[in-house]
Amino acid sequence: MGNRLLLGLAGMAAFWALGMVSANEFAKSAALMATALPGIAGLFLVLPYFRSRPRWLSGATLAILLLFFLDAAVKGFLRDYFGLRPNPVLVLQALLNTNPAESDEFFRHNWRQVAQAATSFAAVSATAWLAERRLARREAGHPAPAVRRRGAVAIGTLLAVFLALHFNPTMAKENPLLFWPIRYLDYRAQLAYAQDMQGAIDRQMAPPAQWQVRYEGPARNTVVWVIGESINRNNMSLYGYARNTTPMLDALRKELLVFRDVVSSEPATMSSLMKMFTPADLDHPDGWKSQPDVLMLAREAGFKTFWISNQVPNDGWLGLVSRRADVKLFINKGAGRGENNFDGNLLPGLAASLGDAAPKKLIIVHLLGAHPTYDMRYPSEFARFDGAADAVAAQLEGAHRSLWIRRLRDEYDNAIAYNDFVLGSMIRRTMASAPADNASLLFSSDHAQEVGHTRDHAGQSAADASGYEIPMLLWTRSFTGKNPDERAMLEYRPYQTDHMEHTVMGLLGIRSSYYRAQRDVLSEGFQVQDFSNGMRRINGAPYEPRTLIYNRALQD
Secondary structure (H helix, E strand, C coil), rough: HHHHHHHHHHHHHHHHHHCCCCHHHHHHHHHHHHHHHHHCCCCHHHHHHHHCCHHHHHHHHHHHHHHHHHHHHHHHCCCCCCCCEHHHHHHHHHCCCCCCCHHHHHHHHHHHHHHHHHHHHHHHHHHHHHHHHHHHHHCCCCCCCCCHHHHHHHHHHHHHHHHHCCHHHHHHCCCCCCHHHHHHHHHHHHHHHHHHHHHHHHHHCCCHHHHEEEEEECCCCCCCCCCCCCCCCHHHHCCCCCCCCCCCHHHCCCHEEEEEEECCCCCCCCHHHHHHCCCCCCCCCCCCHHHHHHHHHHHHHCEEEEEEECCCCCCCCHHHHHHCCCCEEECEECCCCCCCCCCHHHHHHHHHHHCCCEEEEEEEEEECCCCCCCHHHCEEEEECCCCCHHHHHHHHHHHHHHHHHHHHHHHHHHHHHHHHHHHHHHHHHHHHCCCCCCEEEEEEEECCEEEEECCCCEECCCCCCHCCCCCCCEEEEHCCCCCHHHHHHHHHCCCEHHHHHHHHHHCCEECCCCCCCCCCCCCCCCCCHHHHCCCCEEEEEEECCCCCCHHHHHCC
16 A cells, blocks of 8 residues: 555646645645555555455555545646635635626636646546556465564554544645535535625614714815734834834834723624724624624715725624725635735735725725735745844743744744735825825734743734734824824723724714714723723733823923
């Protein structure tokens, strides 16, 4: 069986060398093949009836290998078509919502990619078939001896390991026989979930007459709301970090309001954004069902709305919100946030939106930011901190962080540096747009990230502040010329993002029955809520507002 396994691994390596499967896919397929081939095909060596008929072993081997090869060829074609690993849900949506004419056009347009994938599959499969035939002929003259007990135990163990791997959902989804059926079930579940959510909104949403929307802003007004992903402000030199991770934002510092003490309401994307976009908050988490979100209110006030994203389209509740935008641009057609489509590719979309003739525009830009895997978030020229021997590295080593975490911190800081480039470029483009118009750009992250800050861990953190402490920045023409004391009073206001929609409404100049000036961090009527009113809680416990003493000193 060893020769047959090497044959299968060589075939998968060929698909990897051709760029048709990623290293991650190759590793998972290799693990499955290394257990499936000896575990399943090995049964034909153990059972007496099949051991005397070598064609069964040969046929089982080829069936397993061709199944893996066909799966790799299909993924390779889809990767070539989408430019990165395909999102199976998007593929299924396309397959299940097409017609013969569209299918004919698809193959006419993509016949070269189809032919390349088919040729690769045919070449690798033919090589495997010829090699298997040679092995079979060599074995034909030497009847297979009875498998000893130790060999039977090894085969049984590998079969058990193969089956056990399927208890890991990620590995189960990589089984070529289960890949599409599982994805189809996921697709159906996602459709049902979205329908249930939309149904809840349709049943409970207050009618527009109750919103009492009125516009009190200038005739021409553009608001760009950039939503970051997994950005911890403590890794930004703009906030005093020892590494120079934000040179562009540092250069723009005098033009910006840099809020010093903002925390996210949740340590995860969807639950956090659900509270940022709607009147839902920590005390009323289901408010999104019955009260309008930012896009609903903006459209009611006469704004043209744009949604520009490097995140996955149609992602649950967020998919429902994004579909309400007048103009939608999703550049990430891949399998999700685990792909290296860079946020800089959103810049042309932002430029086009800023140039739109609509007098009132709300432009939402959703970044991938520093979402794990960190080294997929930036191009190679931004790998500035790899192996850096600096104060940060010394601090991590002194805190006994593992080599793995220290490497991830370097990669995370690289991602922060690239985020600085993207965000700085977006701010400059907004600053240069229509000088006569009122314009603003607000940036905040959905949540933060723990990367060796408090423990030997990298990823989301619900347990401590490292998962919540985020940056929030604002550039706006309406604050040009503000004196330093006024700016400092704003920058040191403690804030939590489940009240973010009030600040966005303030920038838009929209008033409604849901707007509260005391929750708009820019408003003269802003009030620091106490803990009993749902303000500043992390993981259910009060988060001490660090800046109250500073604020009181300024006020005195």
